[in-house]
Amino acid sequence: MISVCIPIHNYDVRPLVEILRKRAESADIEVEIVCIDDGSDSKFVELNRDIEKHSKYVVLGENVGRARVRNLFLNHTNGDWLLFLDDDCMAIPEKFFEQYTEHLNENSDVLVGGSTYDDSFKDREHILRWMYGKRVERKKDVVMRNQNPYMSFMTNNFMIRRDVFERIRFDERITSYGHEDTLFGFRLKQAGINILHIDNAVVNGDIDTNEQFLRKTKESIKNLVNIRRFLNEPEFDDSVRLLRAYRKVEKLKMVWAVKLWHLLTKRCLEKRFKNGQGFTLTQFNLYKLGEFVECMSA
Numbered sequence: 001m002i003s004v005c006i007p008i009h010n011y012d013v014r015p016l017v018e019i020l021r022k023r024a025e026s027a028d029i030e031v032e033i034v035c036i037d038d039g040s041d042s043k044f045v046e047l048n049r050d051i052e053k054h055s056k057y058v059v060l061g062e063n064v065g066r067a068r069v070r071n072l073f074l075n076h077t078n079g080d081w082l083l084f085l086d087d088d089c090m091a092i093p094e095k096f097f098e099q100y101t102e103h104l105n106e107n108s109d110v111l112v113g114g115s116t117y118d119d120s121f122k123d124r125e126h127i128l129r130w131m132y133g134k135r136v137e138r139k140k141d142v143v144m145r146n147q148n149p150y151m152s153f154m155t156n157n158f159m160i161r162r163d164v165f166e167r168i169r170f171d172e173r174i175t176s177y178g179h180e181d182t183l184f185g186f187r188l189k190q191a192g193i194n195i196l197h198i199d200n201a202v203v204n205g206d207i208d209t210n211e212q213f214l215r216k217t218k219e220s221i222k223n224l225v226n227i228r229r230f231l232n233e234p235e236f237d238d239s240v241r242l243l244r245a246y247r248k249v250e251k252l253k254m255v256w257a258v259k260l261w262h263l264l265t266k267r268c269l270e271k272r273f274k275n276g277q278g279f280t281l282t283q284f285n286l287y288k289l290g291e292f293v294e295c296m297s298a
Contacts, residue, residue, distance in 0.1 A: 001030045001031070001032060001078060001079040001080060001081075002029065002030070002031045002032075002079050002081045002082075002083050002097065002100070002101075002159070003031075003032050003033075003034055003073070003077035003078060003079030003081070003082050003083065004020055004031060004032070004033045004034065004083045004085060005034055005036075005070070005073040005077060005082050005083065005084045005085070006033070006034070006035045006036075006084075006085050006086075006087055007035075007036055007038055007066070007069045007070060007084075007086075007087065008035055008036065008037045008038060008040060008044070008048060008087045009037070009038045009039065009040055009063070009087065010040045010041055010044050011040070011044060011087040011088055011206065012044065012047050012048065013035055013048055013051065013087045014047065014048060014050055014051055016085070016087065016088075016089050016092075017033055017035065017051045017054070017055055019092050020033055020085075020092060020096075021033065021054050021055070023092055023094070023096050023097055024097055026094075027095070027096075027097040027098050027101075029097045029098070029101060031079075031097060032055075032056065032077065032078060032079060033051075033054070033055035033056070034055065034056040034058070034073060034076050034077050035048065035051060035055060035056070035057050035058070035087075036058045036059075036060065036069055036072055036073065036076065037057070037058065037059045037060060038060055038063050038064060038065070038066075038069040039060055039061070039062045039063030039064070045059055056076060058072075058076055060072075064175075065172075065174065065175040065176070066170075066174070066177065066180050067170035067171055067172050067173075067174045067175070067180040068170070068172045068175075070084065070155070070169075070170050070180075071169045071170050071172065074162070074165065074166060074169075077162075079162065080161065080162050081100075081104075081159050081160070081161060081162065082159065082160055082162060082165055083100065083158070083159040084155055084156075084157070084158055084159070084160075085156065085157055085202065086155075086156040086157075086204070088204065088205040088206040089115075089156075089157070089202045089203065089204065089205060090118060090202075090203040090204065090205030090206075091118075091202065091203035092202055093200055093201070093202070096113075096200060096202075099113070099198060099199075099200040100113065100159050100198070100200060103196060103198050106196055107194060108194040108195060108196035109160065109161045109164045109193045109194055109195075110153075110158060110159070110160045110161075110164065110188060110193060110194070110195045110196070111158065111159045111160075111195075111196050111197075111198055112145070112149070112152070112153060112154070112157070112158045112195060112196070112197045112198070113157040113158065113159075113198055113199075113200035113201060113202065114142070114145070114157060114197065114198075114199070114200065114201040114202075115154070115156050115157050115201050115202050115203065115204050116134075116201045116202075116203055116204070117130055117133045117134055117203070117204050117207065118203050118204070118205070118207075123276075124275075124276035124277065125209050125210060125276060126207050126208070126209055126210065126276075127210065127276040127277075128210040128213050128214065128273050128276060128279075128284070129207045129208045129209075129210070129212075129213040130207060131281060132213070132281065132284070133204065133207070135281060141199075142197050142198060142199045145197035146196065146197045149195040149196070149197055150185045150186065150188060150189040150195060150239060151185070151239055152197060153181060153182075153184070153185030153188070153195060154181050155180070155181040155184065156202070156204070157200070157201070157202045164193055167191070168184070168187050168188060168191055168193065170183075170184050171183050171184070171187075171227075173230060174223060174226075174227065176219055176222070176223050177216055177219040177220055177223065178216065178219055178220025178221070178222075178223040178224065179220055179223050179224045179227055179240075180223075182224075182227075182239060182240055183227055183231070183236075185239065186236055186239045189239070210273055210274050210275070210276050211274050214270065214273050214274060217288065217291075218291060221242075221288060221291045221292050221295055222295055224240065224242065224243070224292070225292065225295045225296055228243065242288055242289065242292055245285075245289050246289065246292055246293065246296075249289070249293075255293055258289055258290055258293045259290070259293050259294065259297065261286070261290060262287070262289075262290025262291070262293060262294060265287075265290075266287070266290065269283060269284075269287050270287075273287075
């Protein structure tokens with residue numbers, strides 16, 4: 001059995017659950033759909049109660065965070081494989097479950113389906129997130145992702161064997177937004193767990209506005225600094241592009257220059273990012289490096 005695991009936070013998940021149910025029926029594959037609401041507002045809790053007709057719906061009394069809520073699916077599912085999806089998936093491939101089951105015997109304990117972005121979000125209000133997703137996160141095809149499977153790992157569409165997930169869980173010290181998937185992928189690599197990337201992409205739905213994505217980027221950078229400090233494992237740096245960049249400028253003794261550049265350009269760049277014009281992704285990546293240096297100095 002495949003257990004589809006959908007963490008929910010302030011999102012109407014009914015359309016996604018319905019299409020998954022139809023995909024499972026047409027595939028004639030034993031599937032259970034389990035949703036855990038992670039402290040959503042009451043209006044979303046009530047909306048989503050409709051899925052109880054065909055799916056399991058668990059409501060948490062408080063927000064426990066992206067790491068812990070995923071671990072909780074072990075307590076509420078029965079499948080030998082757990083298939084994790086984000087609540088805002090907008091489109092599911094017609095042969096979604098068949099694509100996953102076809103690869104079950106390929107000596108891999110984790111399968112990653114991937115995702116893409118709808119071009120309808122290519123507007124000024126969402127352009128920062130759309131550009132970053134299209135040109136950075138999703139620019140690699142399956143062949144390229146499998147060349148470095150752990151660095152390409154993301155949690156919005158992946159399937160994992162239950163026994164593996166019982167051994168390697170998300171680190172619950174991570175309670176805020178960002179990089180829980182990076183650390184999870186690193187732990188899989190340390191344990192020698194095989195990851196196979198397949199061509200089974202879902203379409204990401206509710207894309208953040210420029211301002212929302214900028215705020216989340218800052219949160220994730222703070223999270224990354226905290227992870228690096230409590231982890232204290234130098235090899236973790238190799239798994240994150242931002243950490244590799246920081247280590248390089250540190251080696252060149254140029255941290256002070258990045259810090260000064262960030263001080264001089266931060267306000268101007270943030271204004272451009274929020275307005276959705278007058279910036280490049282190179283500037284955005286340099287901004288992230290500057291934010292990291294600033295957080296490391298705090």
